[in-house]
Amino acid sequence: MTVFYCSKCGATLTPDLTALPAVPTVPGIEDARPEGAQQAPPTVPRVCYAIETEPWGAPFVVQEDQENPAPSQPRGILMATEEGFVASAGGRDTIVVHPDDAPALRPLPNGENSSGCCGPNGTEGLNRACPCGARVATLAADCFGPYELHLDPVRTYAFTPQVEEVPAGT
Numbered sequence: 001m002t003v004f005y006c007s008k009c010g011a012t013l014t015p016d017l018t019a020l021p022a023v024p025t026v027p028g029i030e031d032a033r034p035e036g037a038q039q040a041p042p043t044v045p046r047v048c049y050a051i052e053t054e055p056w057g058a059p060f061v062v063q064e065d066q067e068n069p070a071p072s073q074p075r076g077i078l079m080a081t082e083e084g085f086v087a088s089a090g091g092r093d094t095i096v097v098h099p100d101d102a103p104a105l106r107p108l109p110n111g112e113n114s115s116g117c118c119g120p121n122g123t124e125g126l127n128r129a130c131p132c133g134a135r136v137a138t139l140a141a142d143c144f145g146p147y148e149l150h151l152d153p154v155r156t157y158a159f160t161p162q163v164e165e166v167p168a169g170t
Helices: none
Strands: 002-004 046-053 060-062 079-081 084-088 094-097 135-141 149-151 156-159
Touching: 060 079
Parallel strands: none
Antiparallel strands: 002 156, 046 094, 060 084, 079 084, 094 149, 135 149
16 A cells, blocks of 8 residues: 655645556547546546556657657547647656545646646646645546546655564464
8 A cells, every 4th residue: 555645745645545557458538438428437446556657748749650640648649739749758657546536636726737628638737736735746637538647756755654564473
């Protein structure tokens, strides 16, 4: 079990979470969304976390192969700018959690970095802050992408208590 904390103030951001071996594979976003729902099912189940080893989030760079572009980031959609299709050049090793497992996090003032039609799409950078005001996470919760929360691995830290085994017969 692991708890994540704010690197700036030490506030507890999550309950005890269980590590998954990898970020779960999610069916196609359109296939996974229940009829009438504005969000896909969460990528990570409650009280679990996984490490995203691929680049995720802002900034984005132009992809070399414009004829066969890849999604802009894991579990994402194709994104394009005036220069062409782009791919994430964001950080690696973000911690992916269920959005409800970090209830103390708050949106940034004035919806900063939270563009999207039904929720923040997670492509503009950190959009969630600790109660102390430190920007620590990015919520992706728009209707056309995944539903997940990425904790920044530099702005947060994990603590996993080591359980000492008591010898039998003591």
